[in-house]
Amino acid sequence: MNGLSQTWLLAVAANLLPAPCLAAPSQKCGVEALGVARTIMVDGSEKLALGLQSYPRTLALEDHEVVLTFDDGPSPLTARVLDALAAQCVRATFFVVGRDAESAPALVRRAIAEGHSVGHHSYSHPERTLRLMSEAAAKADIDKGIAAVEQSGYGAASHTPHTPFFRFPGFADTPALVAWLSERKIAVFGSDLWASDWLEMTPQAELELVLSRLEAARKGIVLFHDTRPSTAAMLPDFLRALKERGYRVAHIVPGAGLTPIQPAKPDWKSTTEPIIEKILGARAPGAARAGKKGM
Ligand SMILES: [Zn+2]
Numbered sequence: 001m002n003g004l005s006q007t008w009l010l011a012v013a014a015n016l017l018p019a020p021c022l023a024a025p026s027q028k029c030g031v032e033a034l035g036v037a038r039t040i041m042v043d044g045s046e047k048l049a050l051g052l053q054s055y056p057r058t059l060a061l062e063d064h065e066v067v068l069t070f071d072d073g074p075s076p077l078t079a080r081v082l083d084a085l086a087a088q089c090v091r092a093t094f095f096v097v098g099r100d101a102e103s104a105p106a107l108v109r110r111a112i113a114e115g116h117s118v119g120h121h122s123y124s125h126p127e128r129t130l131r132l133m134s135e136a137a138a139k140a141d142i143d144k145g146i147a148a149v150e151q152s153g154y155g156a157a158s159h160t161p162h163t164p165f166f167r168f169p170g171f172a173d174t175p176a177l178v179a180w181l182s183e184r185k186i187a188v189f190g191s192d193l194w195a196s197d198w199l200e201m202t203p204q205a206e207l208e209l210v211l212s213r214l215e216a217a218r219k220g221i222v223l224f225h226d227t228r229p230s231t232a233a234m235l236p237d238f239l240r241a242l243k244e245r246g247y248r249v250a251h252i253v254p255g256a257g258l259t260p261i262q263p264a265k266p267d268w269k270s271t272t273e274p275i276i277e278k279i280l281g282a283r284a285p286g287a288a289r290a291g292k293k294g295m
Contacts, residue, residue: 029089033089033243034088034090034240034242034249035088035089035090036089036090036249037249038065038250038251039250039251039252040059040250040260041253041254041255041259042255042259043187043255043256044164044185044187046187046258048188048261049178049187050221050261051189051190051192051221053190053192053270054173054271055190056264057262057263057264059221059250059260059261059262060261061219061250061262062219063219064218064245064246065219065249065250066214066219066221066242066249067093067220067221067249068090068092068249069167069221069223070092070224070231071094071224072095072100072225073094073097073100073107074101074108075104077228077229077231078094078107079110081232082107082110082111082114084239085239087239091114091251092116092117092251093118093119093251094118094119095119095120095165095189096118096120096121096149097121097122098120098121098122098124098144098145098146099123099124099125099145101149101151101153102148105151105152105153108153109153111153115251117254118162118163119164119165119166120142120146120166120186121145121169122141122145124141125169126141129170129172129276129280130142130174130177131172131280132172135176135177139177139180142166146158146160146161147159150162160184164254165187165189166181166186166187166188166189170276172276189221190272191220191221192219192221193213193214193217193221194222195210195213195231197224197228198225203231203233203234203237204234206234207238210222210238214247215245
């Protein structure tokens with residue numbers, strides 16, 4: 001170590017200089033920034049389906065550790081979400097809709113350039129869900145979505161994704177589709193808790209709701225939507241609150257190695273399945289859902 005770097009390290013230790021930012025090497029963040037505490041490699045070949053709201057196992061996170069995920073973008077609000085994450089040197093995972101990636105490829109490329117993981121969320125986010133489509137049509141929609149995101153983000157319409165992460169729209173999976181994704185070395189992500197941000201609410205109400213759920217769960221994979229105005233508006237306050245309350249951000253990235261997995265408690269029940277059954281059962285096949293895109 002030369003004298004200059006030693007002096008610099010001592011200055012950092014004494015809080016005289018901002019620490020280097022783990023989340024965005026090109027951007028310096030002060031010690032007050034939330035940053036990224038840990039990067040977790042997820043190997044798609046492990047046949048993973050994770051997230052306690054839908055599956056009986058999840059990432060083994062430490063107490064007060066969160067993984068931030070955003071679905072349904074890119075949208076006109078995505079830049080605001082990216083700005084809020086960059087301001088805190090935080091990295092997140094975006095589950096992107098292929099059709100919208102085609103419309104806004106620059107946002108997909110920006111998310112990738114800023115170190116976020118860009119996973120997949122189907123091409124059309126079908127109102128009837130992938131579950132109610134024929135298996136062939138569902139597979140085609142998933143593949144078309146992957147190709148659209150790859151084309152938008154990396155310039156080549158491959159069916160082999162750079163980031164082999166998939167989240168089912170509305171969590172409406174099928175065993176056959178999960179198995180098919182597993183065979184293709186694509187990890188399926190649910191969530192451990194969500195902000196219910198598909199509902200109309202004020203940013204303050206969403207902030208209080210998600211923080212209360214997080215305080216109850218103490219950790220987890222958190223689901224937001226970068227299509228929702230309340231989420232874009234509350235995100236800076238949410239990230240500040242995470243820092244103030246001692247939470248740390250884990251960032252999931254594709255990579256080889258054993259993914260840390262935590263099994264559910266023996267009395268585990270799916271949160272999403274009763275909701276999916278209620279929504280799909282109450283609606284005639286093909287009928288449009290009221291309101292905006294949901295989970
Ligand atoms: Zn969605």
